[in-house]
Amino acid sequence: MEEARAADPVLTIKPPAGRIYKKIALFPLELPKYAFRLATFPLGFTSRYVERKHIQQRVADFLSNDERTMWVYPIIEGGAGSGFGGGPGFKYIDLFHRGYQLSAYYKIHVNLDQQAGASLEKPDAFEILGTPISWSFSPQWQRSANQYFYGIGNDSSQDDQTKYLINETDILGSIAAHPFKNFSTGIDLGYSIATTGVGAYPTVGTIFPTSSLPGYGKWLQYILAGITISHDDRDNRSVPESGGVRTFRFLRYQHLGEGNLSFNKYVLDVKQFIRLWAPRHVLALHMGWAFEQETGGSTIPFYRLSTLDVYSPLRGFKRQRFVDNDMCVFNVEYRFPLWGTIDGVFFGDTGRVFPKITDFSFSGFKYTGGGGLRMRAMNTMIFRVDVAYGGEGVNAIFGMSKSL
Amino acid sequence: MKRYVLIMIFCSVLAGCAASSALRFPPSRWVKDNDRMPILEPKERWKYSYAVGESERYQTAAFEKISTFIGVPKMVTGGNEEAFNVNNFDESPDSTWFTNRLGRFDISASDIAKGGGGGDPAGLKDDLEVVWVGRGEVAPEMIVEDDDGTHHLLLFDTQERPEAATGASIIANRLLYAFGYDLPVSRIVSIDRDRLPISPHAVTLTKYDEERPASSENLDKLWNMIATDPRTGLARAVMLTKPDGIAVGPFSFHGKRYGDKNDRISHENRRELRGLRTFCAFLDCGAMVDQQTGDLFIATDGDKGHLMHYILYTDNMLGAYGKEDAPQGYEPAKWNPFVSNAAFNMTTKRDAFWAAAILSRLSNDAIAAVVNEAAYSDKGARDAMIKKLIDRRDKTVAYWLGILSPLTNFELTTSDKTPSPLVGEGGGEGGFLFTFDDLTGKQMYRYRLRTERGRAVLKDWTEIPETKVCIDSDLAARILKKRLYVLEIQAKKNGDEYWLPPVDVFLKRTGPDEITLMGIARRYR
Numbered sequence: 001m002e003e004a005r006a007a008d009p010v011l012t013i014k015p016p017a018g019r020i021y022k023k024i025a026l027f028p029l030e031l032p033k034y035a036f037r038l039a040t041f042p043l044g045f046t047s048r049y050v051e052r053k054h055i056q057q058r059v060a061d062f063l064s065n066d067e068r069t070m071w072v073y074p075i076i077e078g079g080a081g082s083g084f085g086g087g088p089g090f091k092y093i094d095l096f097h098r099g100y101q102l103s104a105y106y107k108i109h110v111n112l113d114q115q116a117g118a119s120l121e122k123p124d125a126f127e128i129l130g131t132p133i134s135w136s137f138s139p140q141w142q143r144s145a146n147q148y149f150y151g152i153g154n155d156s157s158q159d160d161q162t163k164y165l166i167n168e169t170d171i172l173g174s175i176a177a178h179p180f181k182n183f184s185t186g187i188d189l190g191y192s193i194a195t196t197g198v199g200a201y202p203t204v205g206t207i208f209p210t211s212s213l214p215g216y217g218k219w220l221q222y223i224l225a226g227i228t229i230s231h232d233d234r235d236n237r238s239v240p241e242s243g244g245v246r247t248f249r250f251l252r253y254q255h256l257g258e259g260n261l262s263f264n265k266y267v268l269d270v271k272q273f274i275r276l277w278a279p280r281h282v283l284a285l286h287m288g289w290a291f292e293q294e295t296g297g298s299t300i301p302f303y304r305l306s307t308l309d310v311y312s313p314l315r316g317f318k319r320q321r322f323v324d325n326d327m328c329v330f331n332v333e334y335r336f337p338l339w340g341t342i343d344g345v346f347f348g349d350t351g352r353v354f355p356k357i358t359d360f361s362f363s364g365f366k367y368t369g370g371g372g373l374r375m376r377a378m379n380t381m382i383f384r385v386d387v388a389y390g391g392e393g394v395n396a397i398f399g400m401s402k403s404l
Numbered sequence: 405m406k407r408y409v410l411i412m413i414f415c416s417v418l419a420g421c422a423a424s425s426a427l428r429f430p431p432s433r434w435v436k437d438n439d440r441m442p443i444l445e446p447k448e449r450w451k452y453s454y455a456v457g458e459s460e461r462y463q464t465a466a467f468e469k470i471s472t473f474i475g476v477p478k479m480v481t482g483g484n485e486e487a488f489n490v491n492n493f494d495e496s497p498d499s500t501w502f503t504n505r506l507g508r509f510d511i512s513a514s515d516i517a518k519g520g521g522g523g524d525p526a527g528l529k530d531d532l533e534v535v536w537v538g539r540g541e542v543a544p545e546m547i548v549e550d551d552d553g554t555h556h557l558l559l560f561d562t563q564e565r566p567e568a569a570t571g572a573s574i575i576a577n578r579l580l581y582a583f584g585y586d587l588p589v590s591r592i593v594s595i596d597r598d599r600l601p602i603s604p605h606a607v608t609l610t611k612y613d614e615e616r617p618a619s620s621e622n623l624d625k626l627w628n629m630i631a632t633d634p635r636t637g638l639a640r641a642v643m644l645t646k647p648d649g650i651a652v653g654p655f656s657f658h659g660k661r662y663g664d665k666n667d668r669i670s671h672e673n674r675r676e677l678r679g680l681r682t683f684c685a686f687l688d689c690g691a692m693v694d695q696q697t698g699d700l701f702i703a704t705d706g707d708k709g710h711l712m713h714y715i716l717y718t719d720n721m722l723g724a725y726g727k728e729d730a731p732q733g734y735e736p737a738k739w740n741p742f743v744s745n746a747a748f749n750m751t752t753k754r755d756a757f758w759a760a761a762i763l764s765r766l767s768n769d770a771i772a773a774v775v776n777e778a779a780y781s782d783k784g785a786r787d788a789m790i791k792k793l794i795d796r797r798d799k800t801v802a803y804w805l806g807i808l809s810p811l812t813n814f815e816l817t818t819s820d821k822t823p824s825p826l827v828g829e830g831g832g833e834g835g836f837l838f839t840f841d842d843l844t845g846k847q848m849y850r851y852r853l854r855t856e857r858g859r860a861v862l863k864d865w866t867e868i869p870e871t872k873v874c875i876d877s878d879l880a881a882r883i884l885k886k887r888l889y890v891l892e893i894q895a896k897k898n899g900d901e902y903w904l905p906p907v908d909v910f911l912k913r914t915g916p917d918e919i920t921l922m923g924i925a926r927r928y929r
Contacts, residue, residue, distance in 0.1 A: 001509050005434075008432065008435055010436045010437075011429055011438060012668075013438075013439075013488075013497060014668050014669070053612070
């Protein structure tokens with residue numbers, strides 16, 4: 001063999017010359033990539049340092065127990081009109097070693113808006129005729145003197161920004177059956193009590209007569225009853241790369257007390273994640289519809305109307321920016337790996353609110369576009385930063401909440 | 405904006421004009437890359453950088469596809485470009501990365517089974533000291549130093565899967581070496597705890613990869629994870645002897661190594677690293693990452709030398725850690741690694757074909773001989789492994805050789821030197837005999853001879869029953885000097901409706917009585 005090899009011609013093998021010309025010619029196409037990386041270079045450097053020093057693992061060790069079943073973590077969020085906020089969060093995913101999942105959080109913002117919530121769940125708690133049944137119970141509370149109200153309708157003006165106070169407590173229990181893989185159907189029962197009042201300046205009464213706002217200034221109590229049908233085949237709940245979740249929900253808000261403020265709410269939400277040419281390159285599509293229907297000549301409290309805002313998400317607009325009976329939103333998001341633990345994202349959002357389904361048209365849609373970063377650790381998204389523009393100024397949002 | 409778009413379109417068109425010739429090299433099927441030029445020892449790469457570079461690798465690999473995705477035609481961007489380091493005959497040169505072995509020579513089953521050590525019978529030496537104790541996260545492992553100062557990696561089986569990791573390691577080591585990659589010398593050894601005193605300088609790693617002094621307790625803790633024979637207390641291990649040279653960290657499957665002037669081809673564009681994907685499919689290796697590899701600096705001229713590129717770890721192959729294929733079994737078309745790398749992402753059909761052609765030369769006897777080296781105690785396990793490897797080889801070869809033309813080993817000889825009835829019938833003095841091999845066999849063939857760009861067809865499609873083409877003296881006389889001619893050859897199985905994509909064989913008259921085979925191009929369609 002060696003004799004045969006000795007006779008082989010020895011060459012200095014280089015890439016084909018055409019490759020160099022091609023690289024030069026295609027360089028303009030690469031400019032956006034280099035620009036993005038240049039802009040985020042400090043993050044990339046930090047990301048490398050974090051990986052090398054196993055800082056994520058150290059933090060995880062600090063925040064959780066050895067079995068990784070219990071976590072105590074900080075919550076940090078801000079932007080989109082709510083200001084900087086934070087608080088502690090807690091999660092136990094195998095309580096008493098019996099599969100109970102308990103989570104709780106408390107958040108307070110610099111403007112003293114507060115939120116708290118808890119959830120107790122038992123997936124696959126028992127079976128009925130071979131069908132696994134799960135249940136959950138989740139109380140939520142919020143008190144905010146900085147709820148925005150711009151008026152009802154798609155044409156509400158940014159200049160009409162007012163604020164009101166809301167104090168709301170919801171308790172919701174659900175029982176769901178899982179007859180097929182990834183599919184669940186369940187019934188929801190709950191109770192909600194809320195009141196509104198004078199909030200921070202400018203108060204809602206300075207522009208909108210409070211007498212014209214249904215439910216304003218009263219304690220309103222509701223019994224909630226409904227159904228949820230869901231199909232969820234995402235490969236990962238936090239940073240999905242394939243599959244999707246499709247949910248239909250009907251909820252009856254039965255008003256208790258004087259006046260007729262009962263209504264029905266229908267929500268259709270579809271998310272689909274498409275893995276592109278390589279891991280972490282994901283196209284995320286979202287479509288959301290919400291319809292609220294008055295029943296028997298009732299009216300819907302103004303703060304319970306369908307909302308199209310930064311959390312819908314229409315990320316170029318602030319909280320509670322558009323409200324009306326019905327709402328639709330469409331989102332496209334492209335995620336790509338930027339650095340070791342940081343993904344970049346470009347997105348486009350569009351949507352509108354409308355009073356009745358017969359009033360729906362494709363005109364008047366609001367559009368936003370933007371980009372952001374997603375920091376991930378151990379296959380979980382732990383922090384996000386988004387910057388979006390929708391014609392009403394640049395919106396910067398950061399926090400630990402999930403996007404799409 | 406409009407200006408920017410116009411510039412992009414202009415540049416894209418310009419890129420399309422930059423087509424590369426398939427005939428860049430001398431007309432020799434086997435060539436050697438001059439990549440051992442003396443360089444200074446490069447800086448050590450961080451050994452866990454596979455995690456750091458992951459996103460960049462994907463990004464670069466994906467970029468080619470993004471360009472296509474956003475509307476730049478594939479003919480302009482090239483999609484996944486073909487490997488850069490292939491010669492005129494679509495072969496990978498001998499280099500510090502790869503040495504043509506099974507693909508070039510007939511190697512006996514026993515030689516393949518011997519692997520890189522050439523059957524070195526040396527087992528464990530007596531004076532061993534443990535100098536590095538692993539954490540045992542994936543596999544229990546440790547590094548021992550013998551009295552010569554040579555380091556050996558001892559890789560053990562876990563109690564849950566006895567003989568799995570060591571068996572896989574040996575088999576994959578032998579086979580990859582036969583295919584042409586560089587791997588450390590490996591052998592199966594049996595060892596007990598008493599023969600492993602810990603060195604006073606021994607180190608271990610914390611779970612955050614920080615080096616700490618190792619103690620006997622660390623070693624005992626690791627030993628408790630290891631599968632041992634309950635009767636003798638001996639543990640079975642695969643011993644990988646560190647190759648000569650200074651370890652400078654792993655190589656990357658993407659980009660080039662900074663400081664290595666011999667590293668002229670981006671690794672994701674190297675044929676042997678792309679083709680490794682097909683070998684990994686055959687070896688049921690779901691993850692091939694930088695961490696499994698190693699570069700060694702060989703000093704040849706004072707403080708200067710060159711790098712050699714090794715695949716070090718092969719214990720995660722053949723389902724050793726329990727990751728199995730889909731329930732329907734192994735399907736080459738659908739096989740994807742659990743953890744990919746840029747070179748695998750860039751693999752083209754020609755890369756896979758190249759690897760499958762080498763794999764087709766691996767005989768059943770060689771597979772059996774290699775599996776015997778793994779010294780499975782259970783004959784059933786041994787037979788199952790042989791069966792698995794034969795099955796995977798057959799499926800891999802059948803799939804990839806069915807996509808492109810399976811014709812190879814092209815040779816051109818003058819008729820007067822080669823007695824053949826065919827030449828006698830149609831050739832005669834001044835004619836040429838063109839022969840080739842069919843890796844799948846039992847096919848029908850046809851050929852035509854044309855000028856390079858097809859402006860003139862010297863001989864239209866002609867069916868032939870054998871793997872021989874006679875270029876008679878009249879036809880040979882029409883092959884003029886200074887012009888390139890293409891002999892297109894197609895094959896199909898008896899009964900098939902369609903011919904497989906052709907192989908273009910480039911011919912050139914290099915003398916009054918001499919026609920030279922300049923190279924080949926295996927076409928997609």
